[in-house]
Amino acid sequence: MSDIVSSEKRSRMMSNIRAKDTKPELILRKGLYRLGFRYRIHDKKLPGKPDIVFPRYKAVIFANGCFWHGHSCHLFKWPSSNEEFWHKKINRNKEVDKANIEQLKKMGWRVGLVWECSLKGKHRLDSEEVIELCAQWLQTTDMLSIEIGGQC
Template sequence: MSKVIKPDFSKVSATRSRNMAAIRANNTRPEMKIRQALHASGLRYRLYDKQLAGKPDLVLKKYKTVIFVQGCFWHKHDCKYFKWPKTNAEFWQQKILNNAERDAINIQKLLKDQWRVCVWWECSVRHEDDFLWSVQRFQEWLNDPKSQYLEL
């Protein structure tokens, strides 16, 4: 009779738990990089306004504009950095889809309240050339009051 060997998921769970605990919600690298660039270009903002739908990462009241800095994994961006997890797939799929749905609802609420909304994806901050282009594109959009929504 052969012995059935069950995989040891305790190491995977402990590693996953440690990795997840290290992920920050605020003051992430992409967010800090965007904040520094906007501040250097003379723009002033507030952080995490709880009064607004979705608690935007940056609020530029002068322009009635909010910025969400989104991680490609957590918010299901259609880019090369987003991949569905293979372990505990059902849990992660539900969690990520819920995040994306909540994002869409919050954006719609803000647009309905006449706020301009920018979603700045993590992948556009990773490489310097992409980032410089996205900062320039944001500034052009900010000075064009016709457009209510921008995704970088």
């Protein structure tokens, strides 16, 4: 099946998709800041340049887009055009994510994943609930990781 828009328009649309300062990331940052958490963003010294870095808690949070990271939720659907390219790209993203998380854990960092579907879509959680879950995780040093997705 061919695309419903021209390749030029598709290229323009794809180039407008942000890698940083996404809506889910901003929701998390603003909510956690409001609760008194201080952080750095996109630390290039850490594997994967985590979206939010909490040095005081030796913790990082990735705000992952469900499509780009191949999450198994209602927001992810394999594209029907250029299938080989997308399978290769998304599977590579998943491999890189896994390697970055392993490396961060080996360095002693705690890793949190907040999926886009937890803050957007028909199965989303209340944003304040997501922020509170992240805050509790940050303050509980015995939990090495957390993953928050939408309700199934």
